[in-house]
Amino acid sequence: MEILAIANQKGGVGKTTTAVNLAASLSAKRKRVLLIDLDPQGNATTGTGLHKNELALTAADVLLDGVSIAEATVMSPAGFDVVGANKELAGMDITLMGQENSHTLLADALDVLMEDQQNSKKKGYDYIVMDCAPSLNLLTINALVATDGVIIPMQCEYYALEGLADLSQTIERLTELNPKLHIKGVVRTLFDARNTLANDVSQELEAHFGDIMYRTHIPRNVRLAEAPAHGMPVLAFEKNSKGAQAYLQLAAEVIKQSRAAKKQA
Ligand SMILES: Nc1ncnc2c1ncn2[C@@H]1O[C@H](COP(=O)(O)OP(=O)(O)OP(=O)(O)O)[C@@H](O)[C@H]1O
Ligand SMILES: [Mg+2]
Structure with a gap:
């Protein structure tokens, strides 16, 4: 996993x-x-066809009430498991402020899941994907403490690298709590190959991050923007679109990376 x-x-x-x-x-x-939504906006949840305000249990119950991940998991219309989120997840920083284990709540819940999977005859998850909010709040910190690696989507625009220093610093700081923590890869998103600036920034990223850049560039593609309104991943919405093909290619790169890491271990 x-x-x-x-x-x-x-x-x-x-x-x-x-x-x-x-x-x-x-x-x-x-x-x-398993997709875990860690953003109170709940966009990942709706993007898989779930109604975020009709879920009996969400990531908030896992983090705030000790509900197990297995209990909070639902099968999404998109065809894979999801732990959803909605605005109940907002304000977690305040609720948990000062609580001793506030950084490791998600990691602890995932440990339980992993143990259950090892003891079960059923095949467990190969991948758990967590969507973070645009902030370095306690939710994101929980994700970083729980994760094996971080994938950073980056738009090739002038300010792309801004804020990255903060993320890198946070990652550095959290390796004490999570020795596995590292940047697994940077993926160029919303990419427009005809745009000179985008190409310049793309090269700058390449120079900066070298071999942790994914080869796949995710193009700016209208189908990718339309699919969420239909509660579908783009693959279900329009399989042959450039966006769908690009994400398949990214998935292939991620799988290849996992195989290489396994071989090394
Ligand atoms: N490759 C793409 N082509 C076209 N539109 C895209 C693409 N990627 C994302 N979008 C659109 O851009 C907007 C922002 O994308 P998205 O919600 O994935 O970003 P985010 O980083 O999760 O945002 P937030 O920081 O608010 O969580 C959305 O409307 C989405 O549909
Ligand atoms: Mg988002």
Whole structure:
């Protein structure tokens, strides 16, 4: 089981689009996937066809009430498991302020899930994908403490690298709590190959991050923007679109990376 956090505190860079469509693409490649929504906006939840305000249990119950991940999991219309989120998740920082284990609540819940899976005859998850909010709040910190690696979606625009220093610093600081924590890869999103600036920034990213850049560029594609309104990952909405094909390609890269890591271990 590999746990992936999709994070970047910059807003609107394609985190949720990446979380939902990477999960759907991994699932299409016959991987068992659980998507956990850690953003009170609940966009990843609705993006899989769930009604975020009609869920009996959400990520808030896991983090605030000790409900198990298994209990909070529902099968989404998109065809893979989801722990949803809605505005009940907001204000967690305040609720948990000063609580000793506030950083490790999600990691602890995932440990329980992993133990249950090891003891069960059923096959467990191959991937857990977590969608983070555009902030370095306690929810994102919980994701970073729980994850095996971070995937950072980045838009190739002038301020792309802004804020990245904060994320890198936070990652550095949290390796004490989570020694596995590292940047697994940076994925270029909302990419427009005809735009000179985008190409310049893309090259700058390449120079900066070298081999942790994914080869796949996610193009700006209207189908990717339309699919959530239909409660579908783009693969279900329009399989042949450039957006759907790009996320399949990204999923293939992620799977390849996992295989390489396994071999090394
Ligand atoms: N590759 C793309 N092509 C076209 N539209 C896209 C693409 N990726 C994302 N979008 C659209 O851009 C907007 C922002 O994307 P998304 O919600 O995935 O970003 P986010 O980083 O999760 O935002 P937030 O920081 O608010 O959580 C959405 O309307 C989404 O549909
Ligand atoms: Mg989002």
